[in-house]
Amino acid sequence: xxLRTRKRLSLLILLVGLPVYIFVxxxxxxILDRPPIWVEFLIYVALGIVWAxxxxxxxxxxxxxxxxx
Numbered sequence: 001x002x003l004r005t006r007k008r009l010s011l012l013i014l015l016v017g018l019p020v021y022i023f024v025x026x027x028x029x030x031i032l033d034r035p036p037i038w039v040e041f042l043i044y045v046a047l048g049i050v051w052a053x054x055x056x057x058x059x060x061x062x063x064x065x066x067x068x069x
Contacts, residue, residue, distance in 0.1 A: 001058075003066045010062050013055055021051050 001009075025047045029040055052059075 003061070003064075003068070006058055007062050010055070010058050013058065018051075021047075 025044065028047075029035070029043055032043075034040070035043070
């Protein structure tokens, strides 16, 4: 995938996908009837890691200069 495509896709993921994912995560935790704070923290940490793993290839090298330019 070209760097320009990855930059655009990563921007779309961060501006649209991340807020939707945050909303879903907060909704899931609120359905659990507010667990203890340490359980809630562990849930948010796990959900944050799970969110980042599928997009690792998209975000890799986005902040660098274009090697093809």
